[in-house]
Amino acid sequence: MSLPAADLSKQADHLSTMDLGVVLPATAEVRENHLFIGGVDMVELAREQGTALYVYDEADIRERLQEYRRAFESRYANSEIIYASKAFINKEMVRLVASEGASLDVSGGGELAIALAAGFPAERIYVHGNNKTPQELEEAISAGVGRIVLDSRLELARVSEIAQRLGVVQDVYMRITPGVEADTHEYIKTGCEDSKFGFTMREDFAFNCVEDVLAAPGVNLVGLHCHIGSQIFALHSFAEAIDVMVELIARIKERYGLEITEFDMGGGMGIAYTVEDMPSTIDQLAEVTIGALLGSCENHGVTPPRLLCEPGRSIVGTAGVTLYTVGILKTLPGIRKYVAIDGGMSDNIRTALYHANYEAVIANKAGEPRTEIVTLAGKHCESGDAVLLDGSIQTPELGDIVCVFDTGAYCRSMSSNYNGQPRPAVVFVRDGQARVVTRRESYEDLMMCDV
Ligand SMILES: Cc1ncc(COP(=O)(O)O)c(C=O)c1O
Numbered sequence: 001m002s003l004p005a006a007d008l009s010k011q012a013d014h015l016s017t018m019d020l021g022v023v024l025p026a027t028a029e030v031r032e033n034h035l036f037i038g039g040v041d042m043v044e045l046a047r048e049q050g051t052a053l054y055v056y057d058e059a060d061i062r063e064r065l066q067e068y069r070r071a072f073e074s075r076y077a078n079s080e081i082i083y084a085s086k087a088f089i090n091k092e093m094v095r096l097v098a099s100e101g102a103s104l105d106v107s108g109g110g111e112l113a114i115a116l117a118a119g120f121p122a123e124r125i126y127v128h129g130n131n132k133t134p135q136e137l138e139e140a141i142s143a144g145v146g147r148i149v150l151d152s153r154l155e156l157a158r159v160s161e162i163a164q165r166l167g168v169v170q171d172v173y174m175r176i177t178p179g180v181e182a183d184t185h186e187y188i189k190t191g192c193e194d195s196k197f198g199f200t201m202r203e204d205f206a207f208n209c210v211e212d213v214l215a216a217p218g219v220n221l222v223g224l225h226c227h228i229g230s231q232i233f234a235l236h237s238f239a240e241a242i243d244v245m246v247e248l249i250a251r252i253k254e255r256y257g258l259e260i261t262e263f264d265m266g267g268g269m270g271i272a273y274t275v276e277d278m279p280s281t282i283d284q285l286a287e288v289t290i291g292a293l294l295g296s297c298e299n300h301g302v303t304p305p306r307l308l309c310e311p312g313r314s315i316v317g318t319a320g321v322t323l324y325t326v327g328i329l330k331t332l333p334g335i336r337k338y339v340a341i342d343g344g345m346s347d348n349i350r351t352a353l354y355h356a357n358y359e360a361v362i363a364n365k366a367g368e369p370r371t372e373i374v375t376l377a378g379k380h381c382e383s384g385d386a387v388l389l390d391g392s393i394q395t396p397e398l399g400d401i402v403c404v405f406d407t408g409a410y411c412r413s414m415s416s417n418y419n420g421q422p423r424p425a426v427v428f429v430r431d432g433q434a435r436v437v438t439r440r441e442s443y444e445d446l447m448m449c450d451v
Contacts, residue, residue, distance in 0.1 A: 002383040003375065004355060006336035012392040014369040015275070016361075022272040022279075023359045023405050025057035025319050027429075035366035035403055037321065038429030042363040045434055046323045046401045049425055052343030053323045054412050056088075058096070058430040060319035061408075064282070065100040071286035072309060079290070079307040082126055084267045085111050087312030087409040088320065090426060092437035094118035103146070105267075105310050109136040116143055126264070126310070128175075130197050138162050141170050149173045149225050149264070151198055153209060156216055163218030173223040173264060174199055174213060176206050178244040182229035182237045182268065198226070201248070210252055221258065223305070224249065227266025230313060235280050238265065239292035246296035253302065264308040265289060271317040273406045274357045282314065313409040320408020322347060322387075322424070323363065326400040327379070337374045339396045344378010345385040346421040348404070348411045352384045358391065363401040365394040376402065380419050412438075420446055 017030050027038050035042045037057050046053060065081065072079040082103040085094070094115050097104055103124040106112045109132075115125055122144040129136070130151045137155070140148060141162050150156050150172050163170040175198035199206035213221045228241050242265060249260045270279040280288075290307065297304040324341035331337045350356035360376060362368075372395055376388035387404055396402070415423050422441035427434050 003386055003389060006373075006375070006390045008334065008336075010373050010390055012369075012371045012373050013275075014371060015392065016369050016394075017366040020275055020359050020361075020405065022277075023275060023318070025321065025405075026060035026063055027057050030366045033365060033367040035361060035363040038434070039432035040429040040434045042321075042323055042403055043401050045427065045429070046325065046363070049427060049434075049436070050440065051323050051325045051401065052341070052347050052424040054347070054407070054424050054426045055321050055323060055434075056316070056408060056426065056428050057319045057321075058428045061093075061096060061316055062100060064315045064319070065097065065102050067282045068286075068309065068311060068315070069101065071283045072290070072307070075286055076290045076294070076304075076307055078304070079309065082264070082308055082310040083315055084310050084312030085115065086413055088316045088411075088413050089114055090438045091118040092428060093316075094120050103308075105312075108132065109139050112136070112140055112143065112145070122146070126173075126308075134158050134162070138166075141168060142166055147171050147173055147223065147262075149175050150213065150219075151175050153212060156209075156213055156219065160216040160218045169218055169220050171222050172213070172219050173225040173262065174206065174209070174221065175225045175227070176201060176245065176248065178226050178228065178241045180228050180237055180241040180244060182232045182234075201244070207248065207251060207255075210256055210258070214256060214258065222260070223262030223264060223308075224260055225264040225266065227310065228268060230268050231270040232268045233270045233277075233279050235285060235288040238268070238285070238289050241265070242289060242292040243296045246293065246300050246302055249305065250300035250302045259303065261305050262308065263293070263305040264310060267309070267311040267313070269311050269314040271314050271406060271409075274359055285309075315409075317406050317409035320406070320411070322404045322407040322411065324376070324387075324402045324404070326396050326398055326402060329396060329398065336390065337372065338377045339374045339393070339402070340377045340379060341387065341402055342379060343421070343424065344380045344387060345382060346378070346380060346416050346418045347424055348387050348407055349414045349416070350410060351387050351389060352378075352382065355389060358388050358404050358406060360388050360391055360393050360402055360404045362394040362396060363403045365400070366403075368394045370394050372396065376404070380421070417441075417446055422446060
């Protein structure tokens with residue numbers, strides 16, 4: 001796919017780094033025209049570690065986890081925050097989540113293996129996925145994970161068989177598609193009726209399947225789950241989904257006599273990728289969703305269940321940035337200005353996939369206004385390979401260090417080795433210290449699995 005045509009009338013915004021506000025990681029600052037994060041000079045870090053480079057502001061991640069816990073637990077003590085590790089996972093991130101007292105959502109055997117290797121308590125792990133293989137299910141059940149989120153009847157049969165064989169009873173949730181249209185990009189809507197995820201509510205299918213779950217030996221139905229999509233700004237979508245789910249909980253109690261004691265509302269909270277984006281706050285999310293839960297429970301005569309919230313993007317998205325070096329400058333008169341960087345769709349697929357928007361600055365000119373409109377093109381063999389589409393930036397020169405903000409979620413975790421590109425290192429910065437938490441891949445790594 002090629003790029004959308006540039007809007008040639010677009011003017012640079014003349015903002016400098018600190019004008020970018022909510023888009024910046026918590027500790028971003030400018031010192032002597034250089035961008036600092038976590039007290040570390042991004043220009044020096046890029047020179048030491050090479051580029052492309054993923055950098056995370058550790059204080060920002062911890063702050064978000066604490067903010068989520070505070071916002072939910074202060075309003076409703078019977079609540080829990082589960083970090084959705086698909087947004088970004090490595091062993092150090094898992095340890096950080098554990099140290100902040102949050103639980104962990106894993107999707108598939110690989111994320112589970114990383115979580116267990118990092119010593120995360122199995123009973124606080126929630127296992128998701130629309131096609132967990134029998135082997136993945138067996139790994140999860142034998143590890144003693146807290147909850148498996150059932151996605152289909154076939155999976156129910158598999159979990160039941162494995163649990164009986166292992167002589168355990170596995171606590172499970174049912175993932176429900178509540179038929180609520182979240183106001184977000186098509187590719188990241190998941191709660192609408194035509195979805196590969198979960199049990200549909202259409203024609204009472206999910207409701208009738210409860211009977212099968214209750215009849216299956218080796219499984220114990222304790223909760224329901226829904227996840228309506230990602231990068232959601234309109235909080236009313238969450239409230240609508242919660243109301244649908246509570247009504248279902250009430251009907252389950254009435255028909256089957258079963259009290260559903262846990263309800264996982266999924267993740268999906270949006271973040272600001274550009275200065276124009278106006279996401280809600282975590283506090284507002286907690287206010288609206290807890291209000292909706294308690295209100296619906298009262299209306300339907302249901303005892304309020306434990307509420308679990310499962311954010312990914314809004315924990316790590318803003319904390320993470322990607323650093324690149326400018327390698328080629330190419331102006332096509334009347335078309336656009338390309339600035340080619342030493343990464344692209346292999347480290348950030350979001351722009352090529354759905355024309356995601358970002359803000360970027362030149363880290364070694366961070367105090368200057370952004371006076372040019374450029375496209376940050378990647379180095380891969382696809383004409384749609386870009387990270388920033390027609391965005392404002394300081395005047396670029398060869399060798400400049402570009403910093404693209406808000407790349408902490410779904411970039412590293414969706415990265416690839418396309419064109420034989422080794423994946424960048426991941427560095428955590430905090431209090432003036434930088435530590436490599438995932439090393440850069442080498443050419444040898446690219447061939448490691450070849451026989
Ligand atoms: C089941 C489930 N929970 C949580 C999340 C996290 O969503 P977000 O990163 O938008 O908060 C996802 C994302 O796809 C998901 O599928």
